[in-house]
Amino acid sequence: MKISIVGLGLIGGSIAQGLKSKHQITGFDPDKNTQDQATKSGINIASDLNTCVKDAELVIVAAPTTQSEEILRELKKINFAAIVADICSVKAPLLIAAQGLNYVGTHPMAGSNEAGFSSANKDLFIDAPWAVSVVNETNKEALAAVINVICELGGFVVPVDPHDHDESVVLSSHLAHVVASAYAKSVGESEFAQLAQLLAGGSFRDLTRVTTSPAERTAEIVWPNRKSLSRVVENLGENLAKLQNLLDQGSQADIEKFLASASSLRTISDATLANVKNKQGNKVVSKIDNLVSDFLKYSKSRVIASDFSITNSEVSYLVNEI
């Protein structure tokens, strides 16, 4: 397949590395250094957006959110007719920007505290959940092509409604980043910060890892979701206030209860992902004509889909419900 990738940072670069042995890849990135690095690693680089997407059967837009919206608008201007996908961490605003295109919004739940093409690697998406946004207008061939690429990269497919996706990543990703930073700030402000840094054990290391992500990138990612993020930050503040009250007025048993009530979230997530990795799940065999309507149903019932086999007439895969 002729695939064009617009934006060759960590995500776009990793997609290019992962697909180049199977597809005819053309990349574009405005950064000269990135162009040189990508060329050196054997990726064909176009000089501008129009040249990059010419003749492409699938265009993957892998730029920051604001630039991705602009690129989608550029593609509309030239009446681009082939399939367009993106990888942005918000999906509802992108859907609006993509109106009129043959578009499928996606979001890989993989990354690194590193950034740029130099950190890209073809294995970045192995066993990673990858959100695929579906709406009534989604085209079945476009959806199938995007699922194929995700599977080739080693990812698992999570069908999502774009609005539900945006609310969910506020919890699973954006809140995690800002809470980690608030934790690090509070530690840093203490007169005992230096000794705490020396006494860094597993809990400190886990809580602070994401604070080393580039602040510019994280701010860019959370900004479009700031309203929802503000609301969940407030909720977290209320939970911390409850905890403080238990520390001041409650018993050791109360603290234990508070901690125990929080532990199932990760356990359930791990167990579901383990099933998917071990190729366990309910096998679905369906007509390709039903792909979009099936995915629309899944986008409300919270499943992760894997092990796809897609032909012109039929599609089979495993689903795990959470």
Added chain:
Amino acid sequence: MKISIVGLGLIGGSIAQGLKSKHQITGFDPDKNTQDQATKSGINIASDLNTCVKDAELVIVAAPTTQSEEILRELKKINFAAIVADICSVKAPLLIAAQGLNYVGTHPMAGSNEAGFSSANKDLFIDAPWAVSVVNETNKEALAAVINVICELGGFVVPVDPHDHDESVVLSSHLAHVVASAYAKSVGESEFAQLAQLLAGGSFRDLTRVTTSPAERTAEIVWPNRKSLSRVVENLGENLAKLQNLLDQGSQADIEKFLASASSLRTISDATLANVKNKQGNKVVSKIDNLVSDFLKYSKSRVIASDFSITNSEVSYLVNEI
């Protein structure tokens, strides 16, 4: 050396496993199942505390805080004269319980979300910071013996004042645990919790890992420090409120500034530990007579010490200041 280990959970068990090839180890644990497991793995088990500590040159108390305080009082009752150490996550209360004993308080910054002797392993402490509490009354031979054991287990020594230690682990460990739980609670309370669990990427995984630790153990660990913990939880709540204000009223650049201000904490901690692992640092050669007074100074200037060589007259080691 004849070393007795009282309490054979994850920490005590791992110490026993790590020292059994070099020392004559006797263990005691009230749990019958633990006794059987430890015996099977080649550790000599005593039937009670008194039998366990009889003839010991060093006793390491590796029980939960409340039990450890009781064990120290038991040892005082029998006028136990050899060296006594503990591994509790608070040091000031233990110092009081140990008054009259030849005592050195310690706290290894290593652990796991698992618990019990079955999870113990001799490599648990490799490259782990290990707090060693020093006060005017600390005996130099006792301090040297404890340092030796920590080095044999692969750990690095962080000399601490017991009160400073307690304030610092509230930040580096206890706050991290309760914040992770509050984060998981807030995610779990949302109507989008299930989708968030499916879209679990690196940030979600990092933030929730410690929530799978046994709630009973974490509650037991944080409880003695609840006053300090309440204070830092409040400070974190204030930082979250500031962040919320920036999300509501500020700009993307404000969010970026907030995130950037938090990133150095982990970077500095990593860089210091990397120096220690690579055997870089300032070499100190000193008389063994100065060991306690040198450590008292370090306990205020925030150093991590490694690569010890201790004889009857001299001690040499590397120090890295943060």
